[in-house]
Amino acid sequence: MEYYGDDSPIAALATGVGENALAVIRTSGKNCLQLLASVFSNPQKLLAAPGHSVVLGWILSSHKPAERIDQVLVSVFRAPKSFTGEDCADVSCHGGSATTTGVLSSLRAAGFRDSLRGEFAFRAFMNGKIDLTRAESIMEIVSSRTEKSLQNAVKRLSGALEREIRAIKERLVEALAAVEIFLDYSEDEVSNDEDEKSGALPKKPLISDCLQRLQELSASFRVERLYQDGASVVIAGRPNVGKSSLFNRLLKQDRSIVTDAPGATRDYIEASIAVQGVPIRLVDTAGLRETEDAVERIGVEYARNLAKSADALLYIVDGEAGLTAEDEGFLDGVSRERVIDPGKVIIVFNKADLVSERDAGRLFVSAKTGQGLDDLAQAVVQFLRVSGDESATLVGVASARQKDLVDRAVDCLSSALVLSEKKEPLDVIAPLVRTAVDALGEITGQVSTADILETMFSKFCVGK
Numbered sequence: 001m002e003y004y005g006d007d008s009p010i011a012a013l014a015t016g017v018g019e020n021a022l023a024v025i026r027t028s029g030k031n032c033l034q035l036l037a038s039v040f041s042n043p044q045k046l047l048a049a050p051g052h053s054v055v056l057g058w059i060l061s062s063h064k065p066a067e068r069i070d071q072v073l074v075s076v077f078r079a080p081k082s083f084t085g086e087d088c089a090d091v092s093c094h095g096g097s098a099t100t101t102g103v104l105s106s107l108r109a110a111g112f113r114d115s116l117r118g119e120f121a122f123r124a125f126m127n128g129k130i131d132l133t134r135a136e137s138i139m140e141i142v143s144s145r146t147e148k149s150l151q152n153a154v155k156r157l158s159g160a161l162e163r164e165i166r167a168i169k170e171r172l173v174e175a176l177a178a179v180e181i182f183l184d185y186s187e188d189e190v191s192n193d194e195d196e197k198s199g200a201l202p203k204k205p206l207i208s209d210c211l212q213r214l215q216e217l218s219a220s221f222r223v224e225r226l227y228q229d230g231a232s233v234v235i236a237g238r239p240n241v242g243k244s245s246l247f248n249r250l251l252k253q254d255r256s257i258v259t260d261a262p263g264a265t266r267d268y269i270e271a272s273i274a275v276q277g278v279p280i281r282l283v284d285t286a287g288l289r290e291t292e293d294a295v296e297r298i299g300v301e302y303a304r305n306l307a308k309s310a311d312a313l314l315y316i317v318d319g320e321a322g323l324t325a326e327d328e329g330f331l332d333g334v335s336r337e338r339v340i341d342p343g344k345v346i347i348v349f350n351k352a353d354l355v356s357e358r359d360a361g362r363l364f365v366s367a368k369t370g371q372g373l374d375d376l377a378q379a380v381v382q383f384l385r386v387s388g389d390e391s392a393t394l395v396g397v398a399s400a401r402q403k404d405l406v407d408r409a410v411d412c413l414s415s416a417l418v419l420s421e422k423k424e425p426l427d428v429i430a431p432l433v434r435t436a437v438d439a440l441g442e443i444t445g446q447v448s449t450a451d452i453l454e455t456m457f458s459k460f461c462v463g464k
């Protein structure tokens with residue numbers, strides 16, 4: 001960690017580049033406020049400013065005679081009550097590229113160096129302000145696309161995952177301690193427990209409980225990723241069944257051309273929507289049919305390929321006509337050839353407004369009137385989440401790093417329990433429990449190695 005390891009003064013543009021009303025340049029580190037004061041129009045005021053206060057003034061150029069670069073507001077934070085735990089200042093200047101470049105070069109001349117990716121968050125971690133799950137949640141918050149994914153990330157920022165992992169870890173440490181005491185002393189000295197006397201794994205129920213909770217956390221990853229990354233949902237079906245009408249309805253915008261002539265859509269059209277908090281890439285495709293038209297044929301080919309790679313396929317049927325021979329042909333082909341996973345097809349009967357008698361087991365909607373669309377949204381989200389029962393997991397794991405470590409712990413504890421069933425000696429089982437404990441420590445950062453930290457923080461943006 002030769003790069004990240006020091007407390008030298010660092011600065012970075014924390015906001016986007018380009019023309020904006022404001023921009024924030026973040027600074028932190030040793031002598032941060034003194035260095036900033038050396039290029040500030042009112043140094044005494046800045047140096048005297050208490051933490052959590054704001055000072056108005058000008059950033060000056062470093063060369064003499066000093067010129068005013070921009071009028072700024074400096075938010076002062078004093079160690080340890082700051083994001084990084086060091087003295088920090090956020091300089092809010094005007095958001096043009098000339099101002100930000102000017103302010104940054106002045107700060108460099110004053111003694112700041114450019115921060116590395118994630119260096120602010122890294123320092124916050126090193127100074128005990130946040131654990132690794134909270135550090136990762138900062139990235140998740142920035143990249144959240146829906147309110148729901150933001151809420152989940154905020155839960156992690158406020159430490160819900162950290163507390164959960166620590167609680168499991170504490171219980172495992174308790175189990176491990178019991179196992180180790182057992183290994184260190186003879187059985188009769190330490191316990192009256194019948195199980196333990198017979199050489200069985202001490203605290204086995206505790207270990208099983210932890211294993212179950214960790215398995216739930218591991219399963220939560222799929223749902224968390226769904227809210228973060230979203231899913232692709234492709235609309236396909238015969239021509240004229242109302243695919244584009246439904247697409248427009250879901251989008252609440254007339255994007256795709258709708259006509260009563262079949263073959264209206266020839267290319268594919270995509271748009272982003274949020275369905276119950278899940279970001280969805282929705283794709284409208286050309287109606288599936290044999291055609292002489294070269295362009296349409298390519299469109300149909302696209303439709304088939306998109307259907308293959310989709311997370312969910314909405315196969316639209318004309319509700320008035322019912323399932324036609326072509327529909328049956330397509331759906332039979334899916335279950336026979338399995339080029340498209342049959343499990344991801346949701347059959348939707350459109351034009352419900354024209355149908356008086358409806359089969360109860362079928363999902364009826366009307367792109368024209370909007371009826372049944374809530375049920376459709378519900379079906380899609382439920383389908384994408386599969387068995388992910390949210391109430392069971394109040395907080396989930398969100399990064400692949402967290403998931404891998406939870407899985408490592410799960411593997412170790414499962415093996416430990418299997419070995420104990422086989423009456424294997426405790427000195428074979430104990431190291432497995434210890435590895436599980438270490439994996440959990442690694443999730444929050446209690447146990448961490450330099451390269452793990454560097455890999456993680458270098459994925460952050462500069463200024464984080």
Ligand SMILES: Nc1nc2c(ncn2[C@@H]2O[C@H](COP(=O)(O)OP(=O)(O)OP(=O)(O)O)[C@@H](O)[C@H]2O)c(=O)[nH]1
Pocket residue numbers: 238239240241242243244245246257258259260261262263264265266285286287288350351352353354365366367368369
């Ligand atoms: N009554 C009624 N008509 C609908 C409904 N949805 C679509 N239509 C009509 O059906 C016709 C075809 O609609 P489109 O949305 O273009 O159908 P499509 O499946 O995209 O057709 P292609 O692009 O040719 O494959 C249009 O005249 C729509 O107005 C519906 O729910 N009820």
Ligand SMILES: [Mg+2]
Pocket residue numbers: 243244245256257258264265285286287
């Ligand atoms: Mg269409």
